[in-house]
Amino acid sequence: MIPTEMQVAMLRSVDDIAIERVAVPRLAEGELLVRTGAAGICTGDIMAWYVQRKAPLVLGHEPAGEIVAVGPGDAPRDESGRSFVPGDRVFVHHHAPCFSCGFCARGDYVQCATWRATRIDPGAIAEYFRVPRENVRDTLCLPEHLSYVDGSLVEPLACVVKSLRRAELVASDRVLCIGLGVMGLMHVALARNADAAVLGSDPIASRRERAQSLGARAVAPEELHDALAAWGGGADLVICGPGSSAALRAAFEACAPGGRVMMFTPLEPGAQFDLDPASFYFGDRRMIASYSCGPDDTRAALALLAAGVVSAERLGATIRPFAEVAAAYADLRAARCIKPILTF
Ligand SMILES: [Zn+2]
Ligand SMILES: [Zn+2]
Known part of the structure; x- marks a missing residue:
């Protein structure tokens, strides 16, 4: 029996997340109702400027x-x-x-007006959600052996699949990941899976250890300069995880001539970022952005998860019951955990 009411995680601000009761959505033709098995909290949703524009909202967009x-x-x-x-x-x-x-037509799915307008109703961190007709086209059956927890990683991993595709990663690349939060760690795992050499940098020791367990060398930011010396002073591809001008500047400084910088996280609109245009030009460097992901990326991500290249366990995700959503969110904001995944 499907109840008429359900619990959802309502975010009014980054300091105010509460479980509230709302009606279970009703379905029109061509739609699906899903009982949530697991849903992750996205690191994008702890960026106050980003999430406040959408508040109040039912948290979450990473369900299985x-x-x-x-x-x-x-x-x-x-x-x-x-x-x-x-x-x-x-x-x-x-x-x-x-x-x-x-x-x-050219694969720029996230720029499509329909992509921008669609959303699951009311959100992923809810006991049930409605899948509108358009979203059914990017609804994928999970292989039997894949858990809901690992299935909830399809969307974030797809963002990394897209990032490395746009960055044109090849096996001979020497890749630097600035920031070893969960998205940085996923970049590490996929770049290693593609046989690239990977160096990671993060101030938090446990994150560096996790990156090492995924096959990267990892150093504290103050050791980065020396670590890059072994690569002649720069990386062919620098993945910039943190959404800050300081991190972007560090990414450009670490980029070898002919190399690429991937801007993976947005900066607040209006934020300023200066780079030395001469070094950009004479160094033949490239800067690439990668926003979210499309249906080609979700399929590739699901295949990688099914093959065990990435899993919640390998990343060190924290699995918690839905009732603890507010504490899980606070822990993510305070960097006390790397990826909370809520189970229902
Ligand atoms: Zn996300
Ligand atoms: Zn379109």
Whole structure:
């Protein structure tokens, strides 16, 4: 039996997250209702300037769960033509594109107006959520052996798949990851999986240890200069994790001639960032941004998770019951944990 009311994690500000009761969404034709199995808290959602613009909101956009109902009329189908049915274990992408506009035609899915307008209802950190018709196109069945916890990593991992694709990672690259939070660690894991050499930098010792367990060398920021000397002073690809001008400046300083800097995290609108244009130009350097991910990336991420290249356990994620969402969020903000994943 599906109840009429459910609990959700409501964020009014970064200091005010509470469990509230709302109505379980009703379905229209072509839609799905999913009972959440697990949902992660995104590091993007602890950026106060970013999340405050959207507040109040039901937290979360990284769910995996079980389909418990389909809308009236014809059941929606997956790409292979198979109908989705109650009992299917799925990952659902929060945003899905139209697949027919100019942006979609060239794979720039996150610029598609439909991608921007779509969202699961009311959010991922809720006992149930509705999958609108558009989002069904980026709803993927999980392989039987993949847990909901690992399935909840599809969206964040897809962002890293996209980042390394846009950065044109190759095996001969020497990659520096500035910041070894969960997204930095995922970059480490995927770059190592592609046989690239990886160096990581982070002030927190436990994060450096985790990066080392994933196959990187890891140093404290004050040791970075010396560590880069072994690579002739610079990395071919620098992944800039933190969303700050200081981190971007450090990324450019660590980028070898001919190299690339990946800006993985936004800065607050209006923030200033200065780089030496001469060094940028004569060094033939490139700066690339990578915002979120599209349906091609979620499929690639799911395959990597299914193959065990990345898992919640390998990353050191913290699994907690949904009832502890406020404490889990506070711990993430205070860098007391690397990735909280809530279970339902
Ligand atoms: Zn996210
Ligand atoms: Zn489109």
